Structures are given as structure tokens and as C-alpha cells.
Amino acid sequence: MIESLIVVIVISILITAYRVVKGPTVFDRIVAADSIGIMFLLILVLLSLYYERYIFIDVALVFGVLLFIDVLVMAKYFGEKKGGGGH
Amino acid sequence: MRRREGGVIKLLFDIIGYYFIITGSILCLISALAMIRFPDFYTRLHASSKTLTGGTISILIGIMIFKWELFITLRLLLLIAFLIITNPVTAHAIAKVAYGIGVKPRNIVRDELSEKEER
Amino acid sequence: MKKIKDLLEMSPVGHPEDLFTILLLFTTWIISSGDFSPSSLVLGLFISFLAVFIMHSYFTRELSKKITVHFLAFFWYLIVLAKEALIASYIVAYLTVHPKLPFKSSILKVPTNLEDENKLVTMTILANTITLTPGTLTVDLDVENKFFYIHCLDHIEDSDRDHLREELFGDLERAIRRVFR
Numbered sequence: 001m002i003e004s005l006i007v008v009i010v011i012s013i014l015i016t017a018y019r020v021v022k023g024p025t026v027f028d029r030i031v032a033a034d035s036i037g038i039m040f041l042l043i044l045v046l047l048s049l050y051y052e053r054y055i056f057i058d059v060a061l062v063f064g065v066l067l068f069i070d071v072l073v074m075a076k077y078f079g080e081k082k083g084g085g086g087h
Numbered sequence: 088m089r090r091r092e093g094g095v096i097k098l099l100f101d102i103i104g105y106y107f108i109i110t111g112s113i114l115c116l117i118s119a120l121a122m123i124r125f126p127d128f129y130t131r132l133h134a135s136s137k138t139l140t141g142g143t144i145s146i147l148i149g150i151m152i153f154k155w156e157l158f159i160t161l162r163l164l165l166l167i168a169f170l171i172i173t174n175p176v177t178a179h180a181i182a183k184v185a186y187g188i189g190v191k192p193r194n195i196v197r198d199e200l201s202e203k204e205e206r
Numbered sequence: 207m208k209k210i211k212d213l214l215e216m217s218p219v220g221h222p223e224d225l226f227t228i229l230l231l232f233t234t235w236i237i238s239s240g241d242f243s244p245s246s247l248v249l250g251l252f253i254s255f256l257a258v259f260i261m262h263s264y265f266t267r268e269l270s271k272k273i274t275v276h277f278l279a280f281f282w283y284l285i286v287l288a289k290e291a292l293i294a295s296y297i298v299a300y301l302t303v304h305p306k307l308p309f310k311s312s313i314l315k316v317p318t319n320l321e322d323e324n325k326l327v328t329m330t331i332l333a334n335t336i337t338l339t340p341g342t343l344t345v346d347l348d349v350e351n352k353f354f355y356i357h358c359l360d361h362i363e364d365s366d367r368d369h370l371r372e373e374l375f376g377d378l379e380r381a382i383r384r385v386f387r
Contacts, residue, residue: 005146008112012119019122019131027185031132032122034177035139038170039115042143045166049150057162058238064166068173072180079184117299124302129357130311133343134298140338141295144288158240165237171287175337182345182357192311192357 002050006043013039030074037067100152107149114142129182129192136178143170221262226270228254268327287338294340301359309360313345316354325349 016039019032041060048056121134144167151163228251235250236242273280301309318332326349333344336356346355 005108005112009115012115015116015119016122025128025185025190027181027190028128028131031135031181035118035122035135038139038143038174042115042146045147045150045163049154054159054162057159057166061162061166061169061238064169064173068177071177075177075180075184079188114295114299117302121298121302125307127311129343129345130359133357133359134302136343137291137298137338137340138295138302141291141299144291145295158237161237162240165234167288168284171284171291171338172334175334179333179337179344182343186345192313 002046006046006050009039009043009046026078030071030078034067034071037063041067104149104152107145107152111142111145111147111149114138114145118142127193128185128190132178132182136174140170140174221267223267223271224258224262226274227258227266229274230270231257265327287335290335290338290340294338297340298359311357311359313355313357316356318352318354325352 013036016032016035020029020036023029023032041063044056044060044063048054048060115138118135118138121138122131125131125134147163147167147170151160154160231254232250235254236247239246239250301307318329329347329349329352333347333354336342336344336354341359343357343359344354345357347353348355
């Protein structure tokens with residue numbers, strides 16, 4: 001049961017990776033990387049349920065906080081008018 | 088007075104838990120599908136962010152129904168609250184910055200934000 | 207002497223509302239670590255005090271005071287948000303799977319009438335809530351004139367802006383006003 005869920009989420013990650021490679025602007029890649037990060041967080045919670053070690057849920061919480069801060073910092077960096085924007 | 092049998096109530100909770108988990112994984116698959124199917128940047132951001140948030144909290148609620156112990160439920164509730172609050176913040180931040188740097192929406196009916204940009 | 211006075215000003219001695227933030231952080235520590243031994247409790251108290259002392263910010267002071275005083279209203283707001291997120295994901299999923307993609311998107315400008323005090327905080331919270339309702343995403347805010355620029359997935363043709371505001375986010379405004387009363 002849990003194995004089939006993990007397989008479905010890994011298929012979703014592979015489909016989103018196509019958009020990371022292809023996307024015409026840099027913001028497409030940021031959004032796709034954020035989606036891959038959240039799906040990875042789901043895999044961490046499911047694995048903690050599968051191996052019966054509930055400390056992985058704390059790891060998922062810290063990973064979520066880091067993902068949030070990373071996307072905000074990337075948005076602020078790539079959003080300045082001068083500098084390396086938009087390729 | 089007859090007490091409730093444990094079997095029927097447990098079956099009901101199991102069916103609700105399975106519904107949330109299966110719906111959640113289908114929503115995650117639809118979010119990945121939306122990333123390759125939509126023609127425009129803003130619609131891709133919009134659709135994938137919304138379906139991914141809904142799918143994640145659906146799977147987490149399903150797990151919470153299956154494993155009802157004290158500290159696991161509290162930690163999962165903390166994770167759910169954190170994800171509900173921060174996913175819209177990242178989507179809005181990316182949309183605002185992308186508009187400020189000049190990514191234009193195609194196929195649009197009416198665009199009122201461009202009137203503000205010209206001032 | 208002046209440095210000691212600055213240090214004392216930054217700590218919770220100068221601002222007693224910091225105790226709410228320390229309480230919320232300490233509750234998060236207890237939930238996340240899960241054991242009630244005295245060494246863990248003392249360490250959690252010390253770390254939350256240190257976090258509040260390093261970043262003394264006006265925003266978290268106001269927000270944590272409002273959250274702890276109206277705790278039940280905040281919990282009800284979270285439940286409303288979860289329900290809205292689920293319903294929104296079902297509607298957008300139906301639009302995605304449809305083989306013909308039957309929508310035309312647009313960016314509209316909608317006014318709001320929140321109160322004038324705490325304008326920045328309530329408008330930010332309302333912008334995040336609008337991003338979670340089905341079909342809308344906030345692109346830009348105008349804080350002085352109180353406008354939102356909203357990107358809609360399926361265009362609604364309505365020239366009366368107040369009717370549009372009521373249809374899109376009427377009861378959310380009322381829920382937020384009840385939290386921030």
C-alpha cells in the first residue's frame with residue numbers, strides 16, 4: 001500500500017523534471033524545483049511511516065522551512081532589474 | 088443498551104482514510120501534469136501550486152486518520168498548518184517578482200496591471 | 207553604559223509583548239521534541255528566548271499577541287483555510303484534466319474595505335487567503351489605496367467591482383475582521 005503511493009509520487013517527480021530542464025524563463029525552473037521539493041517532503045513522511053521511525057517527520061518539517069526560505073531568497077535575487085535576470 | 092461494535096466504526100474510518108490518501112496522490116499526479124500541459128507561465132504557477140497544496144494536505148490528513156497517537160498527530164498538524172500558510176506566500180512572491188521583471192501573460196482577456204506599470 | 211541600555215531595550219524587559227512569541231515558540235519545541243525531561247524544557251526555553259532576543263521585530267510582536275489572545279478564532283481560520291484549499295484543488299484539477307482547456311485568464315483590479323489600522327498586516331493576510339481560494343491568485347497589492355490585482359483563471363465578466371468583491375471573498379474578509387477585532 002505505501003509502496004504504491006511512493007511509486008506514484010516518484011512518477012510525478014519525473015514528469016515535473018521535464019519542466020525544470022525545458023522552461024523558457026528562470027522562474028519556470030524555480031516553480032518546478034519548489035514542486036519537486038514538496039513532493040520529496042511527502043516521500044519523507046511516507047518513509048517514516050513505512051520504517052516506523054517517527055523522527056523523519058521532524059526532518060520533513062525542517063526541510064519544509066528551508067524550502068520556503070530558499071524560494072523567497074531566489075525570488076528576491078532574480079527579481080532585480082539589473083544583474084543576471086531572465087535567461 | 089447495546090454498545091457500538093468496533094468493526095463498523097473502524098471500517099468507516101478506514102474508508103475515509105483511504106479516500107483521502109488516494110485522492111491526494113491523484114492530485115499530486117495532476118499537479119505534475121499541469122506543469123507540462125498549460126501554455127503560459129502564470130497559469131502553470133497557478134494550477135500546480137493550488138493542486139499540490141491540496142494534494143499534500145489531503146495525504147497528510149489521511150495519514151493522520153490511520154495513525155491516531157498523540158505526538159504523531161500533533162507533529163503532522165504542525166506540518167499541515169505550516170504548509171497551508173507558506174505555499175500561497177511563495178506562489179504570490181514568484182508571481183509578483185515575475186511581473187516586475189517583465190514576463191508577460193499571453194492569451195489574456197483583460198490586463199489591468201499594465202496600467203499601473205506605465206505610471 | 208549606553209550599550210547596556212540598548213541591550214536592555216532590545217530584550218523582553220523593554221517590550222513585554224515578546225512573552226507571547228516566546229510562549230508560541232516554546233509550544234512548538236515541546237510538540238516537536240516530544241519528551242518532558244527538565245533538561246529539554248530548559249534548553250527549549252533558552253533557545254526561544256535567544257531567538258526572540260536576536261530578531262526583535264514589530265511584525266511578530268503584533269501577530270503573536272493577536273494569535274494567543276484570540277486563539278479559537280485563529281484555529282477556526284485554519285480550518286476554513288484547509289477546506290478552501292481542498293475545494294480549490296478539486297476545481298483546478300477538473301480544469302486541468304478536461305481535454306480542451308476551456309478558460310481565458312485575466313488580471314482584474316478589485317477594491318477592499320478593511321479598516322485603516324494595521325493596514326499592512328491585514329491586507330497581507332487577506333492576499334494570502336485570496337491565493338488559496340479557487341481560481342484566483344494575487345499578483346500585486348496597492349497598500350495606500352487598498353486595491354488587489356488578482357489573476358483569475360476563468361474570466362468573470364462583471365463591471366460592478368463591489369459585487370465582484372463580494373462574490374470572490376466576502377466571508378473571508380469577515381472572518382479576518384473577527385480575528386483582528
